[in-house]
């Protein structure tokens with residue numbers, strides 16, 4: 001290696017000298033030439049030293065060691081997080097207190113012949129604190145925390161998934177009390193008939209064997225997490241295995257307030273900031289989003305050289321988390337910008353007409369992959385929606401495409417995301433909520449592999465009906481649509497009060513039943 005380097009370096013130096021001789025020689029004095037040669041030699045020596053530097057060599061050994069350790073599962077942590085760091089989720093924490101007590105005072109339970117609750121399954125949407133809760137269980141009991149992800153057994157360790165499960169449990173028993181956390185359990189625990197894969201089946205079988213083989217003397221608790229409980233194999237959910245299911249939901253307004261408090265407790269906030277106001281403005285966000293918002297707000301404040309975080313920083317952070325990063329110097333043709341302005345105006349106007357969630361902001365500044373966006377701000381958490389409310393939501397989503405068709409009489413690619421969401425809602429209405437002419441049948445979503453013709457027809461029918469009504473609304477209120485689009489082209493962004501100012505008393509509040517019918521007629 002060294003000989004090769006010397007050879008290459010000498011070659012470079014000699015080439016350089018030849019080149020310098022031929023082109024620059026007339027301009028360089030002999031002193032300059034000596035200097036260049038000296039620098040080249042110094043650089044060469046520096047490079048050779050780096051190659052032999054013990055720190056560099058050490059770094060290579062270290063990475064290898066880490067890989068080895070991971071293969072034999074020697075990694076576990078002793079988390080410092082406790083239930084105080086997990087905001088909201090009171091019912092779940094209450095249930096887990098029993099498990100914690102079992103780990104902390106296992107003797108008491110063993111004397112009574114009580115068996116340790118072996119498997120706990122957290123299920124619910126992403127970013128709601130499942131991993132955080134699992135590590136808090138370990139933190140509260142000072143247990144060793146082994147964390148693995150279902151996908152890594154089948155992706156990273158092909159051929160060794162089953163072996164890895166075995167060693168993971170062995171090590172956890174040795175370090176007991178311990179908590180094993182398996183995230184994305186669906187990657188190994190999906191229903192076996194859904195996608196048959198030998199590697200995955202072997203891993204799952206080994207997991208079942210380990211769960212069954214637990215001995216009550218061992219204080220090892222296994223917690224698994226998934227966003228898709230419906231996909232899991234029944235065998236995993238049977239009593240004695242993952243038999244305690246806990247739903248970890250997206251936070252409601254009260255929980256959002258608690259989570260924001262946790263994530264702002266070490267941050268210098270402007271005293272005028274109301275956390276409960278912020279909680280209302282972050283409807284639909286998960287715990288992970290909220291921690292992101294708090295962090296982004298702090299970063300924005302630092303960027304502006306401020307010593308405290310103000311509400312304006314939070315507003316920017318919320319927008320960034322909802323809509324993605326603002327694209328600097330976008331290259332959009334003026335014609336495209338006009339199309340986007342009508343598209344976004346369509347969403348905003350239909351939202352106003354139907355009095356759905358308040359339009360907080362409408363903008364044609366590109367963010368993330370979107371060329372424009374509308375931020376709606378629901379006033380309250382809703383858990384049950386009627387068929388009419390679902391249709392209203394779909395109409396707001398279809399407002400963009402309908403506006404484009406009305407004004408330009410063409411279809412563009414800009415409505416892809418809207419159509420995806422609309423189709424999802426319509427599909428749920430047909431297959432899950434019994435809101436179509438197909439009747440009250442419930443179709444398991446994972447079982448609908450290819451949609452049957454009748455389901456497809458129903459979905460299409462619902463979307464078309466909504467679309468036609470939306471189109472007619474925009475036709476009726478075309479003046480307002482043009483007003484918003486023109487203002488957007490001039491100002492790029494309109495907030496809710498600017499929108500109100502622009503539209504005046506719109507839509508007028510009907511005073512009589514007749515007036516209401518006239519307003520709603522399309």
Ligand SMILES: Nc1ncnc2c1ncn2[C@@H]1O[C@H](COP(=O)(O)OP(=O)(O)OP(=O)(O)O)[C@@H](O)[C@H]1O
Nearest residue numbers: 085086087126127128129130131132259287288291
């Ligand atoms: N209830 C909560 N209280 C405080 N912080 C939370 C809460 N929920 C989520 N967070 C924050 O969000 C981050 C991500 O949450 P976590 O990884 O636990 O979610 P998850 O449900 O495991 O997500 P996924 O399903 O994507 O794996 C946490 O590290 C924490 O900062």
Ligand SMILES: [Zn+2]
Nearest residue numbers: 347400415418
């Ligand atoms: Zn859209």
